[in-house]
Amino acid sequence: MFREAPPAGALAHIRALAGVGVELAVTGIGPVPAMRTLARWLLPLFALLVQACTSLAPRAPLPYEATLPDARDSPLGRLAQQVPAAGLSGFRLLPDGAFALDARLVLAQRAERTLDLQYYLFRCDAIGLAVLQALAQAAERGVRVRLLVDDLHVDDDDARFAAFAAHPNVQVRLFNPLPARGGGVLSRLVRSLPELRRINHRMHNKLFIADDSLSVSGGRNIGREYFMQDADANFIDMDILALGPVVREQSASFDRYWNSEHAYPIGALARTAPAAPLPAGPAALPDPGHAQDALGRARLSQELAAGPLDLIWAPGRVVADLPDKIARPESAQRFADSVTEHTLDLVRGAQRRVLIICPYFIPGKVGLDIMRDAQRRQVRTTLLTNALGATDEALVHFAYAGYRREVLRLGVEVYELGPDIARRLRKLGNFGRSQGRLHAKMAIVDETQMFIGSMNMDERSASVNTEVGLLIDSPALVRDFRRLMDGEHFRSAYRLRLGENDRLQWIDRDDDGREEVLDAEPGLHPWLRLKRWLLTPIVPEDLL
Incomplete structure (x- = not known):
């Protein structure tokens, strides 16, 4: 996969x-x-x-910077030391966008030593500026702030990040930068063509670490659509709060990326240009409209103010690609010891049941072989992914669609989240008039083990991009997650089946359980048919 x-x-x-x-x-x-x-x-x-293209000069040598040795000498650090038994870490799922943003901002507000952030996408929209504002205020208090962002989508935000990095306690680095600066993604890619092979590899990781003690990781980038604040389309996503030993493993992974030769200081790249100052005062939080999230928990800011945190304690470990994965010449070398390999090993070991939640799913031969083996061993396998109308990457969906019949023949229960029917499940957030799009990346094995992180099950995550995630052994955490689901049949999604003559059918259930059978793929409009016909034969699957 x-x-x-x-x-x-x-x-x-x-x-x-x-x-x-x-x-x-x-x-x-x-x-x-x-x-x-x-x-x-x-x-x-x-x-x-x-x-007319440009190339990137090698990065000048920089002194090695590690997590501060006294980073855990703080209230957050002392909180993280209150583990009930050796080898356990504390976890809490963050399904609600407003609560996930609150967790990041309150960690920035309460940090006293260090804040380390690593993101594939960091938009300087209202959400991104609120995060930058909280980081700047932490830096004013003397907190060391390190922000590492993949360069692909930085675009014209160079000046904003450079101005932010001008603070003496702030550093910003860009990972695997494009040599062309300024302008949109397409313009920068065209002007960076001589290095296209290198810049096709991206840092897809997502981490927010406070005082080497508490972290937020998972599927969310920084931008309004990841926190239910976009008027048109919002992502159904999942983060996880962690406390304890696994956070130190995440810090070690962050240090490896921060000190990688692929991480360039913003000052070595950015054009000098004035940037508007960050807003003064406390950051404005979106109102979730409810005091508790779908799991019945208060905001982290309220829990930290009131007393003990509501956590599930369990053994867990970090799985993280090495930053030099992007420089390895062979696909097999990049796959070896990758987050994907570790996650597939988890799936291969299933004895009874597997649930895969993945917005961009292209199984390939390896994935089909794993599903075939699961069918042979009578392991029940369920997949939840995006329907064509929900995905923001139609080419990826077209590639996935080529595997659907075979996946169904292997006994896999396939569900596709529709953009409009997702609104029925209010547990996932208040969509208003916007569309819902799946973005969470998870795997549940035998109702006891969970993967949650940045990895999609496709070739890009396996051997092109870098990823990070958590493997957690906790039936209690899985039960917590199951409370978010709307029963066995995912009312918010189409169920797929093979009808007569091997024709695909989409089954939609209404709130009363009545079924409607659709023989045509929902969302496949004439323009998408033309796009599929033109582009599917051209673009190789491993570039998706």
């Missing part, structure tokens, strides 16, 4: 450039004669573009 949802179509620019512009233009080989003709037209255009 071998993808983060960037802004809609952003990585599609990489795919279009790499799949059409580079491979077809250079080789002149296409699946049909029309594509070869297209390649002959593109070749001189790309030759002209390359002449």
Whole structure:
């Protein structure tokens, strides 16, 4: 089983450039004669573009910086030392966007030593500015702040990050930067074409660590659509609060990335330009409209103020790719000891039941073999992913769609989250008039073990991007998660089945349990049909 949802179509620019512009233009080989003709037209255009492209100089040597040795000498640190038994860490699921944002902001407000943040996408919208504001206020108190962001979507926020890094207690680094600065993603990619092979590898990790003691990790990036604040579409996501030994493992992983040769200080890259100052005063929080989340818990800010935290104690461990994964020349080398490999090992060991929740699912041969083995051993396997109308990456969905019949034949129960029917499940958040899109990345094995992190089950996560996650052995945490689900049949999703003549059917249930059978794929509009016909033969699956 071998993808983060960037802004809609952003990585599609990489795919279009790499799949059409580079491979077809250079080789002149296409699946049909029309594509070869297209390649002959593109070749001189790309030759002209390359002449205007820039390359990235090697990063200057920097002193090694580690987590501060006294980072846990703080109230948060002392809280993290109150573990009930050796080898246990405390965990709490954060399904609600407003509560997940509150957790990040209150950790920034209460940190006294260090704040380490690592994100694939950090938008400087209202949510991002609220986080930056909380970090700046922490820096004013003397807290060391380190912010590591993947460079792909930084775009014109160079100046904002550079101004933020001007504070003496703040450092900002960009991971695997594009040589071209300024402008949108497509413009920067075109001007960075000579290094397209390198910059196709991205840091997909998501971590927020306070005083080496408490952390928030999982699927959410920093941006309004990850916290139910977008007017058009919002992600159904999952984070997890952690306290105790696993946080020290996460800090060690952060240090490896921070000191990697692929992490460049913002000052070595950014164009100098004035940036608007951050707002003064406390950051404004979105109102969730309820005092407790779907699990009946208060905001972390309220729990920290009132007393003990409501946590589930369990053994857990961090699985994290090494930063040099992106530089390994062979796919097999990048897969070895990866987050994907560890997670697939967990799935392979299932004895009774597997639940996979993944927004971008392309199983490939390896995934099909695992499902075939599960069928042979009578392991019940369930998949929840996005329907075509919900996904923000149609090309990925088209690739996944090519596996659906075989997956169903292997006995897998397949559910696809629809953009509108997701609103029925109010446990997942208040969507208002916006669409719902699945973005959580989880696996549940035998109702006792859980993976939660940044990894999608596709080739990009396996051997192109870097990822991080947690493997937790806790029936109690799994039961907590199951409380969020709407029964065995996922009322918020279509159930797929094979009808007569092997035709796919989508089963929709209303609130009263009545079923409607759909013989045509929901959301497959004429424009998407044309897009599928044009692009699916061109873009290789391993670029999705």
